[in-house]
């Protein structure tokens with residue numbers, strides 16, 4: 219089964235570096251300062267692009283205001299439907315819940331990766347299983363990682379297809395959707411389907427679950443009974459109060475990023491030469507900044523891409539300080555105007571754009587703000603269902619078998635599960651949603667398996683940096699990094715693959731190919747963090763491993779973590795990863 223990581227081929231040409239000097243002029247005149255000069259073009263105006271259309275709109279609005287009076291205009295703003303602060307699905311005519319079956323053997327709440335992975339596990343253990351998936355999105359199940367990476371590089375080369383096809387790192391093409399439309403059965407035909415299958419009820423929200431009587435209730439009150447149920451409701455991007463509490467004029471220029479609709483919206487902004495300010499320095503904020511900057515390189519004229527965050531450098535929550543700083547320089551080199559150490563002090567709408575006043579004294583003008591400050595598990599269903607939500611980590615509390623109550627499982631971003639090796643966790647990564655969805659699916663058919671397989675994650679920051687991690691990857695833990703000079707990296711993995719047993723076996727037999735006496739792991743050699751391995755330690759044991767521009771070694775990393783032991787010499791362990799080959 220292919221639930222694999224779509225990576226682009228790394229043999230991309232070296233991209234044109236745009237010099238990105240952050241000029242921190244104090245701006246007590248509330249004047250916009252240029253935070254990023256494109257020295258190649260010799261301009262440093264810092265003016266957001268493509269304002270002409272907005273000016274026109276403004277003129278029309280003013281004329282309208284004159285005609286309708288201030289009251290009318292106020293009514294417009296109070297009922298403004300263009301508030302883009304949340305990820306939205308396209309409007310379609312509301313489907314009718316009475317078309318849905320009254321009872322299903324397998325019911326999956328949520329239409330994402332975890333849910334689809336559970337379906338596949340159910341189907342491979344119960345060939346004639348009848349599965350109903352309920353999702354409040356208006357899409358068939360799709361994967362999210364390419365939305366912040368590969369899809370932008372595909373878009374750069376031409377039109378985006380209806381099924382969001384993109385090129386993986388391997389060069390192969392595939393769609394964002396796990397399966398084409400024809401794969402699915404109409405919900406109204408599921409009960410009579412002789413060979414079973416999966417039906418997707420799109421555009422329906424589940425309000426609550428009654429685990430005792432095994433019945434779910436939709437937001438319109440319609441009830442469906444089940445034998446086995448999975449909650450895989452994922453998470454919702456967080457926003458910042460400074461935006462959510464702002465007037466509609468500000469809010470309409472602020473968005474979060476999680477869906478194909480968000481991709482379309484942001485792409486339109488970029489195609490209209492708009493300047494984008496991304497808030498946040500985590501996976502999404504950093505990946506998206508690099509992808510947008512690279513997307514703009516195909517254009518003769520484009521807006522700027524700012525990345526603003528309060529920490530000192532990119533990915534600081536997971537990367538050791540030296541690597542985080544090194545990465546920030548690489549992100550800048552791709553054309554992102556990185557503004558570290560800055561929080562938002564105030565935001566104001568000025569004609570067609572937003573003025574973002576920062577705590578550093580800078581003011582940045584942007585046409586649109588993308589807030590990438592993390593995600594909150596979707597646990598509204600817990601209210602009224604008697605389900606426990608973890609107070610610290612969020613997510614539905616489940617045991618090692620991913621069971622919240624008998625015959626009711628939770629997987630993916632929304633699950634707060636018990637990992638017998640590393641303790642209670644909640645993980646927001648694609649591979650975890652595959653692995654946990656599969657485990658839940660297996661347990662829904664009665665396998666009674668505990669969580670034992672460590673999932674991995676990956677991220678790509680443009681064509682030059684790709685990394686993978688497994689276990690606890692947290693920069694607050696002690697770390698030991700072993701690096702080699704960057705060489706031509708080969709990204710041949712298609713690592714949306716579920717990590718398999720074969721891979722682990724293969725990794726075990728790997729022998730060191732070179733002595734590591736020339737490894738670089740000192741801060742002053744900051745130019746040399748091209749390729750290496752970082753060990754994260756707890757009680758001196760390896761609890762996490764980050765593979766920096768090293769691919770096809772995650773099985774080995776998994777084996778080492780599973781051993782759960784202390785090593786005398788981590789250089790020796792690093793040798794196993796063949797960081798020089």
Ligand SMILES: Cc1cc2nc3c(=O)[nH]c(=O)nc-3n(C[C@H](O)[C@H](O)[C@H](O)COP(=O)(O)OP(=O)(O)OC[C@H]3O[C@@H](n4cnc5c(N)ncnc54)[C@H](O)[C@@H]3O)c2cc1C
Pocket residue numbers: 327328329330331332333352353354355361362363364365366422423424425450451452453475476477502596599629630631632645646647648649651674675676677678
């Ligand atoms: C842009 C982007 C890029 C990413 N890149 C990477 C990456 O490179 N590597 C990586 O490891 N991870 C990445 N991730 C994270 C990864 O995509 C998620 O961890 C994964 O999608 C989680 O899957 P899930 O099935 O748990 O949740 P989701 O994919 O969020 O699916 C949950 C579904 O449930 C629906 N739902 C919620 N509540 C209800 C309800 N009450 N009733 C009905 N339906 C409901 C939601 O609308 C949604 O469709 C990325 C995420 C994003 C947004």
